[in-house]
Amino acid sequence: MINRAIELVRKSIEPLVFTGAGMSRESGMRTFRGEDGLWNEYSPEQLSSISGLRSNPEVVWDWYRMRLMASEGVVPHAGYEALTYLQKEKGNLPVITQNVDGLHRLAGQTDVLEIHGSMRTASCLDGCGFSTELTSEVLKNIPPFCPDCGAILRPDIVLFGEPLPQEVILRSYRLAEKCDLMFVIGTSVQVWPAAGIPFTALDKGAVIIEINPVQTELPHNENVISIRRKAGEILPLLFGTGEKI
Ligand SMILES: [Zn+2]
Structure with missing residues (x-):
């Protein structure tokens, strides 16, 4: 199975x-649900919605500041480094992620x-039209305000009830339609419409290499190679970067 996956990676033109x-x-990024803090009595929907942000900006921003601070020591694991290597090697490897933590970019990946x-x-x-990096300077005042018009700022994540960014989703689906190989890593393929991306690739004849220690919603057939291991272990093996990392 691993050998077939290595061969597919080598031959792929549009991964x-x-x-x-x-x-x-796997990098130690935590998810936060009802831990100690101001936000404890608020539901995830309230903490992640426009209405919650408008009615309790201080509480919501306190929560985001805590999430950002908790992510400060988190570094991309060997699986990210292997993907960065493959991106350079292939010269063309778009990375679609459901994650908001920026670890792919931190690992040096583009596209x-x-x-x-x-x-x-x-x-x-x-x-x-104002936007900014969330530096500790910006987060000194909670909630942070827009220096141009005085409104409060919002984190650039898709909030509860908001549509996904149309251009990004459209391009993701277009890429899924024409790719010949898709890596599906660390996702249960349950959250729609994002889950439609791998299914679109399958419908159009691509092969999927799925890397996930647990069972997912993807079908079992000859076009889906399921490797039930951690990405940080298997990606360096697949891309031949194992010895260097
Ligand atoms: Zn403004």
Whole structure:
């Protein structure tokens, strides 16, 4: 199975990567649900919605600041480094991710499609056009305000009830239609419409190499190679970077 996967990687002309929370978790990225803090009595929907942001900006921003601070020591694992290597090697390897933590970019990857946005930047909630990196300077005042118009800022992630960014989603589907090989890494393929991306690739005849320690929604057939191991272990093996990392 591993040998067939290595051969497919070598031959692929239009490879594509699709990642989910499992990829981040291997780097120690935490998810936060009801831990100690101001936000404890608020539901995830309230903390991640426009209405929650408008009614409790201090609480919501306190939560995001905590998430950002917790991500400070998190570094991309060997699986990310292997993907960065393959991207340079192939010269063409778009990475579609459901993660908002920016680890793919931190690992030096380019052409990253963040379909749920990024928690590393923020923009004006009233849409005046202002946007900024979320530095500790910006987060000194909670909630942070737009210096141009005085509205509060919003994190650039897709909030509860918001549509996914159309251009990013459309390009993701277009890439899925024409790719010949898709890596599906650390995602259960359950959250729609994102889950449609690997199914589109399958429908159009691509082969999927799925890397996930647990069972997912992908079918079992000759076009799906399921490797039930961690990405940080298997990607360096598949891409021949194992010895160097
Ligand atoms: Zn503004």
